[in-house]
Amino acid sequence: MTGTEDGRLTVDDLTAWMLRFDERIAAEAEHLTELDSAIGDADHGTNIARGTGAVRRRLADAPPGDAGALLKSSGMALVSTVGGASGSLYGTLFLEMAKSVGPAPELDTAVLADAFRAGVAGVVARGRAEPGDKTMVDALQPAAEALSVAAAGGRPLLESLRAAAAAAAVGRDATIPLVARKGRASYLGERSADHLDPGATSAAILVQALADARSERVG
Amino acid sequence: MTGTEDGRLTVDDLTAWMLRFDERIAAEAEHLTELDSAIGDADHGTNIARGTGAVRRRLADAPPGDAGALLKSSGMALVSTVGGASGSLYGTLFLEMAKSVGPAPELDTAVLADAFRAGVAGVVARGRAEPGDKTMVDALQPAAEALSVAAAGGRPLLESLRAAAAAAAVGRDATIPLVARKGRASYLGERSADHLDPGATSAAILVQALADARSERVG
Amino acid sequence: MKKLIDAPSEVLADALKGVAAAHPELAVDFAARVVARATPKPGKVALISGGGSGHEPLHSGFVGPGMLDAACAGEVFTSPTPDQMLAAAQTVSTGAGALFIVKNYTGDVLNFEMAAELADAEGIAVKTVLVADDVAVEDSTWTAGRRGVGTTVLVEKIAGAAAEEGADLDAVHAVATRVAENGRSMGVALTSATLPSVGKPSFDLPEDEIEMGVGIHGEPGRTRAPLAPASEIADTLVSAILADHDFTGAPVIAMLSGLGGTPLIELYLVYGAVASLLEQRGITVARVLVGDYITSLDMAGCSLTLLRADDEMLRLWDAPVSTAALRWGA
Amino acid sequence: MKKLIDAPSEVLADALKGVAAAHPELAVDFAARVVARATPKPGKVALISGGGSGHEPLHSGFVGPGMLDAACAGEVFTSPTPDQMLAAAQTVSTGAGALFIVKNYTGDVLNFEMAAELADAEGIAVKTVLVADDVAVEDSTWTAGRRGVGTTVLVEKIAGAAAEEGADLDAVHAVATRVAENGRSMGVALTSATLPSVGKPSFDLPEDEIEMGVGIHGEPGRTRAPLAPASEIADTLVSAILADHDFTGAPVIAMLSGLGGTPLIELYLVYGAVASLLEQRGITVARVLVGDYITSLDMAGCSLTLLRADDEMLRLWDAPVSTAALRWGA
Numbered sequence A, B: 001m002t003g004t005e006d007g008r009l010t011v012d013d014l015t016a017w018m019l020r021f022d023e024r025i026a027a028e029a030e031h032l033t034e035l036d037s038a039i040g041d042a043d044h045g046t047n048i049a050r051g052t053g054a055v056r057r058r059l060a061d062a063p064p065g066d067a068g069a070l071l072k073s074s075g076m077a078l079v080s081t082v083g084g085a086s087g088s089l090y091g092t093l094f095l096e097m098a099k100s101v102g103p104a105p106e107l108d109t110a111v112l113a114d115a116f117r118a119g120v121a122g123v124v125a126r127g128r129a130e131p132g133d134k135t136m137v138d139a140l141q142p143a144a145e146a147l148s149v150a151a152a153g154g155r156p157l158l159e160s161l162r163a164a165a166a167a168a169a170v171g172r173d174a175t176i177p178l179v180a181r182k183g184r185a186s187y188l189g190e191r192s193a194d195h196l197d198p199g200a201t202s203a204a205i206l207v208q209a210l211a212d213a214r215s216e217r218v219g
Numbered sequence C, D: 001m002k003k004l005i006d007a008p009s010e011v012l013a014d015a016l017k018g019v020a021a022a023h024p025e026l027a028v029d030f031a032a033r034v035v036a037r038a039t040p041k042p043g044k045v046a047l048i049s050g051g052g053s054g055h056e057p058l059h060s061g062f063v064g065p066g067m068l069d070a071a072c073a074g075e076v077f078t079s080p081t082p083d084q085m086l087a088a089a090q091t092v093s094t095g096a097g098a099l100f101i102v103k104n105y106t107g108d109v110l111n112f113e114m115a116a117e118l119a120d121a122e123g124i125a126v127k128t129v130l131v132a133d134d135v136a137v138e139d140s141t142w143t144a145g146r147r148g149v150g151t152t153v154l155v156e157k158i159a160g161a162a163a164e165e166g167a168d169l170d171a172v173h174a175v176a177t178r179v180a181e182n183g184r185s186m187g188v189a190l191t192s193a194t195l196p197s198v199g200k201p202s203f204d205l206p207e208d209e210i211e212m213g214v215g216i217h218g219e220p221g222r223t224r225a226p227l228a229p230a231s232e233i234a235d236t237l238v239s240a241i242l243a244d245h246d247f248t249g250a251p252v253i254a255m256l257s258g259l260g261g262t263p264l265i266e267l268y269l270v271y272g273a274v275a276s277l278l279e280q281r282g283i284t285v286a287r288v289l290v291g292d293y294i295t296s297l298d299m300a301g302c303s304l305t306l307l308r309a310d311d312e313m314l315r316l317w318d319a320p321v322s323t324a325a326l327r328w329g330a
């Protein structure tokens, strides 16, 4: 059941994404918590790792039958285990993606791009953060845009995912000089500048994990 | 009103004793507390310094008319300000001395020796410590004995006081190897050995202060 | 890190076992991490709060007659999740609706928001009161706004009394909102807290400095200041709070809470200074709490909360309450 | 040293100001350093306790209807003086005599002894109950004997209830003695306390060691042990206590007290472990207290107290009490 470069993400691809995400988060948890301890409350790594672990277990215990079910199941796992600001936001991202794709067995680049956009819109609606507020939106929004542009331009799936990951990374790094206007870091005012935002960092890992998982499976 | 080597302690001599005691305790308070922190609860210096300061103020505010009144006033000041084990014990020492001398205007060596013995007996009765239990009794008891021996032998007052101070110092140093059987240090069991007892140390200061005060005034 | 714990990841689960063992009058749902009254009172508006753990007795210590019906416990310093809040609402609401008492942190706000949506879908009417009383934070609609701290305890007590005596959801929400609007707090840290999962202090505070205006998760405050006498620190706290809201001409409820690592003798000492400062400024303290009510793990320091009360609030304050951490008249 | 204080020498005086300001129902005699009920109950046996400060809420937090009539506060970790105790007896005794509740430390014993002599001379009948419940100490008539710790709180509560309901001095003394004889405690320190007057920790405890069997003044305990999981520490405390006294076949009152620097979430966690150990050994816990009741300034750690109770003690335990730190049924 290894995927092929046929331009579609299967349920297995999405599962691989989630496992990859969990793996990367487990490896980066301490670093994420350190970032959060500089401008937040020193729990982002612990929070998100608890969530991706729960996703992994849930997908193993009850493998979903279609893409929508997978995204919904992952979203529910995140919502109910992460807690904090990032829990409801990552949860919303996946739940809105699930709504957008419905019971599709596979996703092509365009469907994926639309779903990701819907997910990010959900994050923005829930968290009321705008780009530049030094949040995960600063990584998610450029990724969504890059994916849409690539899809509209008919670029192959893997290339599109890589473009999205690159955009997320740029967005993540762009949070460094920003003064936080949302979330816990906003209490710091000016002192929040000169730090990477932890949520933008985990968001960039999320997008990169999709590109990597896909690349490995078609690889 | 400077004293002379006429073999009697005047009220002024006794006042000088108390002031000298306060002075020496103030200088040694930190050291006493350190000793107490090794085998007790790190307050002996603070306790006793609070007490000698109160004695000094009380004697200044209401100068006593005779030796008994002075000893009683000092004892009451100690009882009501030192607290802890040492407060009631030092208080008892002075109150029993006061009872022993009554309203005498001056004390000769023999009267002083009897009074000191009565005071130490009061300490033993109250605290139920025997010599060798690693308490202030280990300094007080030899001092009382030395003073009695000197008085019985008709030695001059200052010489007698110096003998008492020397005996107290020896008794104090002899507490080092002892295992405490009374007071807080007894909780340490064997671990109380190899430490100076704080109460024996302050008791030696008390006796030395009398010899020094007397020597300064006649010297 | 020196803590009385087994595994850092199991702190909350293990602590809940102790709560259950110590309090037969409470029902602990270990899966949902909800501490609720063992016997909900039919027809009463359900009061539900919750938040990250590590602030005990807030919130589980305030569950019981006259105060909360249920508390949702998140991981240490991490908001609980919507499914916990939904489970709480399903357990303790008996038809009269539920009031969510939420401290203003993004995580708490977003998760309680999702929970309210879920509860609504289940036919449970929910209103929310947001506590945002920390004067150390500049207020602004462009940021996350003020943090919710000590006033939360007073909201839980006063709204809890209103609900207990039969007020409906609108009325309970109204008095809760009035308390939230009239309470102000500020805290000071002498040391950082250490999270079990992190194992080292969250921030560095030199031996001669304090964090003035600290948040209950160790969020930095207004200023790093040199360590000062308690009476000066009290003055700074009192002045900051009084500059933000008018407390004259009304009975005031005062709470001086320890942050977890500061002994009671110091709290009383600080309260002595606070009381004399308030008296000097002509402010009448009608009721007082001194002790650990809203804490930050093992952080040393304290927070002061003042509520500009009215007769209704005082009456509800005095009403019987019977919880693990607050109890009188019952 | 980081403490919320002004001058180290004024800690007690300043803290008493806060007690007075926070508790209008108490009368604070600043000169004698006595905290007493504002209105003594005529004809009632007067319960008087006291000891060094730094163990708050013990004793002043337990003054009020159903518990103590007066508490004498010594300097930090230093016994109060006989004149304080005499002043207390003169203030609160109303003809039915006074019970002195004394923790077994040489200083407390000697000072209360002198006070009893003084009170006797003033025509006040005094009986004394000595609490010596710390199983960490080898008992021996050749030493100062066991230290008095947590059982003191239970003596104050139960004897307080007996006095409140009109028992005479002999009866109050008898039940107090029964509680003292049937209570056992042991504590563990994770850190040393720091006395305000000393300014540095009283003893050194490396980051990976604990003091098992510590006293409330930082007296060394049974062993320096490696830092262990809370459940193992709980096992050590429970085992030591059960080895010393039979707690089977009777209702047990359990108290898990923090030492001042340990947050409530850890105390509940430890109590969870204690409860399951006691259950395994067939011991029935009838009543529980978890919180800070007898502390050691800012020391991190906890102490466990178990009382082999009987129906009479349970009834008196459940009787109303209304003090700053313990309140129910009133």
Ligand SMILES: Nc1ncnc2c1ncn2[C@@H]1O[C@H](COP(=O)(O)OP(=O)(O)O)[C@@H](O)[C@H]1O
Residues within 6 Å of the ligand: A036, A040, A041, A043, A044, A047, A048, A083, A084, A085, A086, A087, A089, A123, A126, A127, A128, A129, A134, A135, A136, A137, A182, A183, A184, A197, A198, A199, A200, C077, C078, C079, C106, C107, C108
């Ligand atoms: N309003 C918001 N909108 C979008 N993202 C947010 C918002 N508030 C916080 N975040 C993101 O959440 C991250 C913090 O997550 P986490 O530490 O898990 O939660 P908490 O702040 O509750 O402890 C921040 O770094 C930021 O990227």
Ligand SMILES: Nc1ncnc2c1ncn2[C@@H]1O[C@H](COP(=O)(O)OP(=O)(O)O)[C@@H](O)[C@H]1O
Residues within 6 Å of the ligand: B036, B040, B041, B043, B044, B047, B048, B083, B084, B085, B086, B087, B089, B123, B126, B127, B128, B129, B134, B135, B136, B137, B182, B183, B184, B197, B198, B199, B200, D077, D078, D079, D106, D107, D108
């Ligand atoms: N039973 C006793 N008899 C005589 N001296 C005692 C007794 N118990 C304690 N002491 C003395 O008291 C000293 C301690 O005094 P201090 O530290 O002021 O009181 P506490 O032990 O109450 O803190 C000890 O070093 C010892 O010399």
Ligand SMILES: [Mg+2]
Residues within 6 Å of the ligand: A036, A040, A041, A042, A043, A044, A084, A184
């Ligand atoms: Mg965080």
Ligand SMILES: [Mg+2]
Residues within 6 Å of the ligand: B036, B040, B041, B042, B043, B044, B084, B184
């Ligand atoms: Mg001492």
Ligand SMILES: [Mg+2]
Residues within 6 Å of the ligand: A041, A043, A084, A085, C052, C077, C078, C079, C107
């Ligand atoms: Mg958090």
Ligand SMILES: [Mg+2]
Residues within 6 Å of the ligand: B041, B043, B084, B085, D052, D077, D078, D079, D107
């Ligand atoms: Mg002492």
